Amino acid sequence: MPEHRPYSRALDRLKAAGLRPTRQRMALAKLLFDGGDRHVTAEQLHEQALDAAMRVSLATVYNALHQFTSAGMLREVVVESGRAYFDTNTSDHHHFYHVADGKLEDIAGDRLAVATLPPPPAGTSIERVDVIIRVKGER
Amino acid sequence: MPEHRPYSRALDRLKAAGLRPTRQRMALAKLLFDGGDRHVTAEQLHEQALDAAMRVSLATVYNALHQFTSAGMLREVVVESGRAYFDTNTSDHHHFYHVADGKLEDIAGDRLAVATLPPPPAGTSIERVDVIIRVKGER
DNA sequence: GTGATTGCAAATCTTTTGCACTAAA
DNA sequence: TTTAGTGCAAAAGATTTGCAATCAC
Numbered sequence: 001m002p003e004h005r006p007y008s009r010a011l012d013r014l015k016a017a018g019l020r021p022t023r024q025r026m027a028l029a030k031l032l033f034d035g036g037d038r039h040v041t042a043e044q045l046h047e048q049a050l051d052a053a054m055r056v057s058l059a060t061v062y063n064a065l066h067q068f069t070s071a072g073m074l075r076e077v078v079v080e081s082g083r084a085y086f087d088t089n090t091s092d093h094h095h096f097y098h099v100a101d102g103k104l105e106d107i108a109g110d111r112l113a114v115a116t117l118p119p120p121p122a123g124t125s126i127e128r129v130d131v132i133i134r135v136k137g138e139r
Numbered sequence: 140m141p142e143h144r145p146y147s148r149a150l151d152r153l154k155a156a157g158l159r160p161t162r163q164r165m166a167l168a169k170l171l172f173d174g175g176d177r178h179v180t181a182e183q184l185h186e187q188a189l190d191a192a193m194r195v196s197l198a199t200v201y202n203a204l205h206q207f208t209s210a211g212m213l214r215e216v217v218v219e220s221g222r223a224y225f226d227t228n229t230s231d232h233h234h235f236y237h238v239a240d241g242k243l244e245d246i247a248g249d250r251l252a253v254a255t256l257p258p259p260p261a262g263t264s265i266e267r268v269d270v271i272i273r274v275k276g277e278r
Numbered sequence: 279g280t281g282a283t284t285g286c287a288a289a290t291c292t293t294t295t296g297c298a299c300t301a302a303a
Numbered sequence: 304t305t306t307a308g309t310g311c312a313a314a315a316g317a318t319t320t321g322c323a324a325t326c327a328c
Contacts, residue, residue: 022284199309
């Protein structure tokens, strides 16, 4: 049973990704990866950082989100044109998208299977398969 | 074998949708629905209209695309945050998304099947299931 | 020190909006 | 007429960029 070591966990992640562990990146990494799976927009993460008295500019939040995504620490989920969501769960899985409130919910990889996948067009290869189940209702 | 009647076809579509057949909507409907299935952005459609010497403002293109979508004549496909695609194919089907050039390609409904669909979260109902297969490569 | 990173403000891009003008019924 | 629809230009929202100041190594 590993004990909580939020500091070194974030530090190790950044080091492993080859990203310099700056104060801002450490703060954002802690917000993102301490606790369970999360789906955030840049705006939300920025607000959360400010609430936690972490001084980070919105531009830096955007930078960090993209750097984390390139490093494989985050995955971008496209469900809405005009807003980018980032998912801390990078394993193979899909999403429910609650149209009513714009919230995302993970669907574990083994709970949804695509039976027949058509072959990719000639000359191309599959990069990723995204399944979005749009649901409505109050929940 | 029905003959080509692009004018009345567009007219009938608009009438059926309860949309006043204005010069602009008729022009856009012809561009969209004469010929096969198409995937366009507002910007692309606007450009195409100008190329065909049809005078339409970009704002009107946006209006028309959303009205057509509400009327069930178009379907919006979300594959990229920051750009909205509209699909003239409103039947049940999915998409290949060519990452390299941002092009969409239809996957007929019967060529892709989702085997196990998890039940929607309590209190919600499924509005739509979207499958996007992102492919890379020159094609 | 030196090069990477940050913050800020301005710029960019897509989409929406307000409102006077035009056109369909 | 009367009301819906259009065009324009401005506004709005999300994201990016340029660059001087700051920080990690």
